[in-house]
Amino acid sequence: EAGVVQSPRYKIIEKKQPVAFWCNPISGHNTLYWYRQNLGQGPELLIRYENEEAVDDSQLPKDRFSAERLKGVDSTLKIQPAELGDSAVYLCASSLDGGTYEQYFGPGTRLTVT
Amino acid sequence: GESVGLHLPTLSVQEGDNSIINCAYSNSASDYFIWYKQESGKGPQFIIDIRSNMDKRQGQRVTVLLNKTVKHLSLQIAATQPGDSAVYFCAEMRTDKLIFGTGTRLQVFP
Numbered sequence: 212e213a214g215v216v217q218s219p220r221y222k223i224i225e226k227k228q229p230v231a232f233w234c235n236p237i238s239g240h241n242t243l244y245w246y247r248q249n250l251g252q253g254p255e256l257l258i259r260y261e262n263e264e265a266v267d268d269s270q271l272p273k274d275r276f277s278a279e280r281l282k283g284v285d286s287t288l289k290i291q292p293a294e295l296g297d298s299a300v301y302l303c304a305s306s307l308d309g310g311t312y313e314q315y316f317g318p319g320t321r322l323t324v325t
Numbered sequence: 326g327e328s329v330g331l332h333l334p335t336l337s338v339q340e341g342d343n344s345i346i347n348c349a350y351s352n353s354a355s356d357y358f359i360w361y362k363q364e365s366g367k368g369p370q371f372i373i374d375i376r377s378n379m380d381k382r383q384g385q386r387v388t389v390l391l392n393k394t395v396k397h398l399s400l401q402i403a404a405t406q407p408g409d410s411a412v413y414f415c416a417e418m419r420t421d422k423l424i425f426g427t428g429t430r431l432q433v434f435p
């Protein structure tokens with residue numbers, strides 16, 4: 212069974228430029244998560260989707276970050292414009308449902324903003 | 326590969342020895358806890374979980390202990406192998422949200 216797929220794996224952009232990350236969850240998983248992981252820290256939740264609905268986006272900086280999960284499968288996370296402090300690894304995870312169902316993480320996208 | 330952290334607490338153990346990684350959590354209302362393993366360049370991988378109505382749970386070569394009185398969680402790895410080298414995170418489930426703790430880097434030397 213294929214795991215969570217993310218692309219690109221690495222992205223280097225200049226500040227003020229836009230960037231987008233793509234995630235394909237495990238087939239059949241209704242819940243999709245985007246996390247940000249700063250160097251030396253654990254992942255922090257940005258947004259959680261139940262099917263197409265964003266049910267928890269309280270940690271998403273909405274002035275510059277946006278996300279969508281059209282058709283309840285793939286998801287994209289966008290930053291516009293990027294700032295130096297956005298440099299981090301962006302992880303996507305999926306689970307059968309929310310709550311205590313096991314979350315499966317993708318390999319992440321490492322973003323460097325210069 | 327890329328590093329997930331440069332200044333993490335580090336535990337160095339010899340191959341074949343047992344490892345114990347500790348974690349303190351903050352919210353006494355948390356009722357579900359998970360240990361994750363993160364290798365360089367990869368996302369976190371589920372190792373073992375435990376609910377608050379238990380104080381011990383065993384898996385293959387791993388044991389998680391939960392002490393709710395002092396809000397402490399530990400992961401024990403038996404007969405540590407080179408493939409166990411990674412950063413380990415504990416996480417607590419709080420209102421349907423996973424809150425990750427500070428990671429510990431485990432280094433296994435021959």
